[in-house]
Amino acid sequence: MNEEPMNFEEQLLTRAAGAFAYPATPQxxxxxxxxxxxxxAPKPAVGAHRGLAPRALGAAALVLxxxxxxxxxxxxxxxxxxxxxxLAVEGEQIHILPTPVPxxxxxxxxxxxxxxxxxxxxxxxxxxxRGGFDPQLPVSGxxxxxxxxxDYAGTPVIVVDYGRFALWQVRDLVVDKGVFxxxxxxxxxxxxxxxxxxxxxGLFDKGTVRLGESTVQGRPxxxxxxxxxFVRFIGRSGTPVAGSERTVSRNTLVxxxxxxxxxxLEIDGxxxxxxxxxxxxx
Amino acid sequence: xxxxxxxxxxxxxAQRGDQQAFGQLVTRYEQVAFRAAYLVVRERATAEDVAxxxxxxxxxxxxQFRPNEPFRPWLLRIVTNLALNEVRARKRRGGLLERLGWAxxxxxxPADRAALAGEGQQELWNAVNExxxxxxxxxxxxxxxxxxxxxxxxxxxxxPGTVKSRLSRASGRLRGVxxxxxxxxxxxxxxxxxxxx
Numbered sequence: 001m002n003e004e005p006m007n008f009e010e011q012l013l014t015r016a017a018g019a020f021a022y023p024a025t026p027q028x029x030x031x032x033x034x035x036x037x038x039x040x041a042p043k044p045a046v047g048a049h050r051g052l053a054p055r056a057l058g059a060a061a062l063v064l065x066x067x068x069x070x071x072x073x074x075x076x077x078x079x080x081x082x083x084x085x086x087l088a089v090e091g092e093q094i095h096i097l098p099t100p101v102p103x104x105x106x107x108x109x110x111x112x113x114x115x116x117x118x119x120x121x122x123x124x125x126x127x128x129x130r131g132g133f134d135p136q137l138p139v140s141g142x143x144x145x146x147x148x149x150x151d152y153a154g155t156p157v158i159v160v161d162y163g164r165f166a167l168w169q170v171r172d173l174v175v176d177k178g179v180f181x182x183x184x185x186x187x188x189x190x191x192x193x194x195x196x197x198x199x200x201x202g203l204f205d206k207g208t209v210r211l212g213e214s215t216v217q218g219r220p221x222x223x224x225x226x227x228x229x230f231v232r233f234i235g236r237s238g239t240p241v242a243g244s245e246r247t248v249s250r251n252t253l254v255x256x257x258x259x260x261x262x263x264x265l266e267i268d269g270x271x272x273x274x275x276x277x278x279x280x281x282x
Numbered sequence: 283x284x285x286x287x288x289x290x291x292x293x294x295x296a297q298r299g300d301q302q303a304f305g306q307l308v309t310r311y312e313q314v315a316f317r318a319a320y321l322v323v324r325e326r327a328t329a330e331d332v333a334x335x336x337x338x339x340x341x342x343x344x345x346q347f348r349p350n351e352p353f354r355p356w357l358l359r360i361v362t363n364l365a366l367n368e369v370r371a372r373k374r375r376g377g378l379l380e381r382l383g384w385a386x387x388x389x390x391x392p393a394d395r396a397a398l399a400g401e402g403q404q405e406l407w408n409a410v411n412e413x414x415x416x417x418x419x420x421x422x423x424x425x426x427x428x429x430x431x432x433x434x435x436x437x438x439x440x441x442p443g444t445v446k447s448r449l450s451r452a453s454g455r456l457r458g459v460x461x462x463x464x465x466x467x468x469x470x471x472x473x474x475x476x477x478x479x
Binding site: 007008009010011012013014016017019020022023025026027028029031032033035036113118153242243 | 301302304305308309312313315316317320326327328329330331332333334335337338341342403406407421425426428453456457460467468470471
């Protein structure tokens with residue numbers, strides 16, 4: 001590796017690397033291809049949209065940099081962000097991204113991925129078999145368009161899709177809410193650059209996104225509206241369920257229903273419409 | 283940098299939506315991706331999740347990838363960033379649990395003893411864990427995954443000319459930790475005839 005004589009620490013590292021016993025490498029191709037899903041192509045290259053894209057990107061960058069500057073310097077804005085942190089129902093955390101720190105260039109907010117790009121279509125029976133519980137169907141004037149399952153590293157999630165809204169259902173993500181109060185720091189300094197596909201330093205528009213409290217059948221619920229936001233599931237051990245982070249551009253109602261079922265209703269509609277659907281569940 | 287025409291072809295096909303071509307890239311690089319993740323997170327299941335997520339995000343980001351560049355370090359950049367994020371999240375959670383009196387926070391994931399061959403390696407691992415994330419990653423890439431410096435540069439998103447100095451700084455800091463906390467490691471290495479500076 002290096003023609004120069006090695007220092008003792010380099011020698012130790014080389015020796016340790018040679019003796020290091022890695023676990024057997026898992027075969028990832030099948031799982032990766034299943035997640036990628038059929039018919040979904042990578043996002044086009046930026047350069048493929050000459051003319052509009054550079055200007056649009058420049059404008060977006062300007063907005064982001066301006067917003068970052070406001071967030072960094074405006075104390076009230078930072079505190080407003082902090083107000084969002086840690087709000088969650090048991091088993092589901094609403095993840096508002098941390099305030100960017102000086103010198104860190106924010107990356108763009110990731111777009112929402114279409115459901116059928118990573119979820120597996122199935123039937124009610126198939127969903128029950130894979131999910132281990134009976135999916136609940138709300139009463140609404142909408143027609144059921146599809147049932148999907150997603151396996152987040154052993155945590156099955158069922159999604160019933162009605163087009164205008166989709167109801168996510170997951171069981172047994174039992175977490176004490178208190179654990180997550182203020183669990184996300186206001187700023188997360190990171191010396192590491194963001195890479196393609198990463199969005200740790202993304203931003204949401206506090207000017208448009210709103211978080212409100214409500215109830216579904218007497219149980220606490222949260223209503224996020226007005227713009228893109230992250231949601232993710234939290235597992236029994238208190239750790240986020242790997243891969244469950246999701247950008248939602250529609251409005252979202254989250255609550256914990258009876259029997260340990262967590263619901264997330266993503267809807268093009270108002271809170272009243274969402275509550276009507278949510279309260280129709282058994 | 284050497285360029286692999288077969289890899290370039292697979293990348294081009296994958297960019298056009300050929301998932302089987304991307305599957306071949308996964309098969310080709312799943313070991314190095316998994317190992318990179320494992321070195322950082324030190325848990326097999328988490329490393330598998332991280333590696334898998336890294337490939338999915340690489341696929342989603344293929345449009346921004348230039349096929350005339352090497353795929354492996356680009357992938358490793360994604361994977362190591364994800365792994366570091368996981369470690370940071372774990373650290374935050376550990377700190378919170380400790381404040382609540384529910385658990386003792388650990389600053390780093392526990393080393394998988396099954397992966398270590400002896401007490402000396404455990405001490406070296408402890409010493410490495412005392413380094414910052416950037417230092418650890420650059421050492422893993424160089425000594426454990428044996429990437430050439432130019433690929434390390436791609437992987438950490440820095441200019442190729444800075445890799446040598448980054449490696450030097452990281453190993454220098456490791457030397458300082460060893461001399462201060464684990465002097466027996468130094469004696470052990472010197473006993474093997476290693477040059478001392």
